[in-house]
Amino acid sequence: MRITENIWNNPKLDAIDDPAAGWVYVVSICLCSAALSDGHFSPRSAVRRAGVDQSLAEALVEQGLWHLPGHTCPRCPQPARGQAYVHDYLLHQRSRAEVLDLTRKRREAGRLGAAARWGTKPPKASAMADAIENDGIPMAEKRRGEETPPPPPSVDAGRPSWVEQLVADVLAIREDWTAEAVTRALRRPQVRDRPPELVARTMLLLATDEATDRPSRLSANHGFWAQARRELVAAEAGARRRRVSPVPPHLPVDDDAGGCARCPLPVTHPVHDNPED
Structure with a gap:
């Protein structure tokens, strides 16, 4: 969604003697953007969500910023009954088709980048449980009640852990997911005892699957685990051939x-x- 920085100077909004008119106008654009409706929205919903008086909706229609059914603007489509249309919406905002295409391209770019990164085992990932402790103390050490000395300085100091990198790669593919939700999915008992490289590949497959609406699906039994395992085997076989073969x-x-x-x-x-x- 794009809002110009000089919206406050819009002469049509300035003609309405109430600064809240700009707020409900922005809310209407937000509703259209969230629903990918190409400019169509419910004026009643916009007024209610903005918490303003109905008279402001009437003022926006009068100034030509909103259109009701039967309007005479030659550039804007007719809204359905009970709906309104944001004037010149598609001149300033992306259409539904453009948003979906951009999302697809971003996910594909994220998938390719993640696939290149996770083509081999994540670095220094000996066990899932050891990698996702907030305080850095492996679970095995905690169970024994032993104190774990601080790790020696390393050339990797300051670099993100492979789990942090995986979360970043997943979020690059799925902007609608959160880091907290992805991390919780990785911490589930059904997940953290599996090989880290298998978990990473499966999570990335779920992230690129449009039918998967939440990262917690990682802990379920589904075909993505088998697919990830096949891809890892194929990748290792390809790497082995490249190592032993003098020709491609x-x-x-x-x-x-x-x-x-x-x-x-x-x-x-x-x-x-x-x-x-």
Whole structure:
């Protein structure tokens, strides 16, 4: 949602002898933006939420900032019965289609960035429970009642933990989630005993799934756990092939002698199993 900094100087608002008119006008834009309604809203709801008198709604209509059904503005569509329309809404605000497309692109960018970051195991993640303690004391040490000495200085000092990084990556994909909700999902007993790299990949899959409305779904039994496990296995296999192969994966060309005409490796070499070209 975009509001210009000089809205206070709008001559149509200035013509209304009540500064609260600007407030209810902004509320109407907020309602349209939240509902992705392309400028259509309920004037009764706007007045109630703004806590102003109904006379201000009438003043906004009179000044042409709101349109009721049957209006004569050639640039604005007709609202449905009981609804109103914010004048020139789509000239200043993004349309529903634009918002959805921008959200999709942001999620895809976040997904690609997270996938690049989490293609391998998170650094120094020996156990989920040890990584998410607020005070930094592993649970195993607490159970034994031992005092844990402070960790020695490290080159990683000052860098975010892998859990903090995961939360940041998830929020880059899902702007409608909160850091607190994601962290609570990671702390659930059904989650923190699983391998950290599997938890990270599954959480990222949930974040890119439009049907998933909350991060707490991570603790449920669903197909994303299996999908994440398959992706991790495939990623490790690909990394292993790249480590042992002198050439990139490709389609083999049989040279009639059991070898590949495109490289010095036999056609049975793993480099030919899952070609990238």
